[in-house]
Amino acid sequence: MIHQLAAVDKRAKIGNNVVVEPFTTIAGDVEIGEGTWIGPNVTIMDGTRIGKNCKIFPGTVIAAIPQDLKYEGENTQVIIGNSTTIRENVTINKGTKALGYTQVGSHCLIMANVHIAHDCVIRDHVVLVYGCGIAGHVEIDDYAFIGGLSAVHQFSRIGKHVMVSGGTLVRKDIPPYIKVAREPISYAGINSIGLRRRGFSNDKIYEIQSIYRAVFQMKKNTTQAIEYIEKELLPTAERDEILGFIQNSPRGIVKGYGTSSKD
CATH class of the missing domain: 2.160.10.10 (Hexapeptide repeat proteins)
Structure with a gap:
């Protein structure tokens, strides 16, 4: 043949x-x-x-x-x-x-x-x-979706079930389960549609949203957010995966929309 x-x-x-x-x-x-x-x-x-x-x-x-x-x-x-x-x-x-x-x-x-x-x-x-x-x-984990004409900087990491908007310049690490967009790149919510398609329950999606609410929407820097999550949210596989990704990100993760706080 x-x-x-x-x-x-x-x-x-x-x-x-x-x-x-x-x-x-x-x-x-x-x-x-x-x-x-x-x-x-x-x-x-x-x-x-x-x-x-x-x-x-x-x-x-x-x-x-x-x-x-x-x-x-x-x-x-x-x-x-x-x-x-x-x-x-x-x-x-x-x-x-x-x-x-x-x-x-x-x-x-x-x-x-x-x-x-x-x-x-x-x-x-x-x-x-x-x-x-x-x-x-570059490392790109399972089920990630990278939109057209995006450019990913060397040594960047993109977590599981991430959705990157088309035309995005990826200069920071992107933790699992989220959407990113805009310039400069920033958090744009949970990839809830993708997670539902892959069998995640509503309770599990809500849990992931709660974790990222602390990371991106509670006006905490990364260190403060990690401390809050470890204290206030029960340990699960998804929680530990997100925390592990953030804690092992030498480039640093993307910021929330309009966030300017630094670690």
């Missing part, structure tokens, strides 16, 4: 029922899982590992060397999970010695003209809309 006009190195490990369309180039140090479709004019370079049942659309380039002046030719990878769709003209650079790989998880949708730089970790069910630029060393 490899088209005669595709250039596939004999050393590449190609699974069963993989389709490779014409004018695609696949290097030798490549592994592609069964059932994956590789469209025409795709370039898959050394170090690529692609899971099962993925779809890779025309013009995409996977595992080109990092656009990082510190890269010294080390042997690194791009790792893509199962059932992920990568649309037209996406570029995903391989890692550097800092991490060793760039990762895109399973069941992701990477829309056209997205760039994912070196050493990024993008987990499962993530959607990156048209034209997003993801700089190096």
Whole structure:
């Protein structure tokens, strides 16, 4: 199922029922899982590992060397999970010695003209809309949705179930379960619609709202908000996840709309 006009190195490990369309180039140090479709004019370079049942659309380039002046030719990878769709003209650079790989998880949708730089970790069910630029060393957790033409600063972290408005400049970490928008980037409420779609109960959503009310709406700085939450709100998995994210954010988290207080 490899088209005669595709250039596939004999050393590449190609699974069963993989389709490779014409004018695609696949290097030798490549592994592609069964059932994956590789469209025409795709370039898959050394170090690529692609899971099962993925779809890779025309013009995409996977595992080109990092656009990082510190890269010294080390042997690194791009790792893509199962059932992920990568649309037209996406570029995903391989890692550097800092991490060793760039990762895109399973069941992701990477829309056209997205760039994912070196050493990024993008987990499962993530959607990156048209034209997003993801700089190096960025972490994006499960079910995050990044609106079109957004740009994410290097070393930023984006938590689970986050929704980022289109055209947003992400310069700070974004804790789980919230929406962000505006310039400069700021809190825009709980991602309640997304949470309901994923089975969160109304009580659980209210609990998350209560936590972020203390963080963003009670005129407390981050340290004061954490102290209040630990004292006043019962420990749950979501509470502890939010607190852990905030406490382990070297860049600092986004602020509430109109908030100017500092830690």
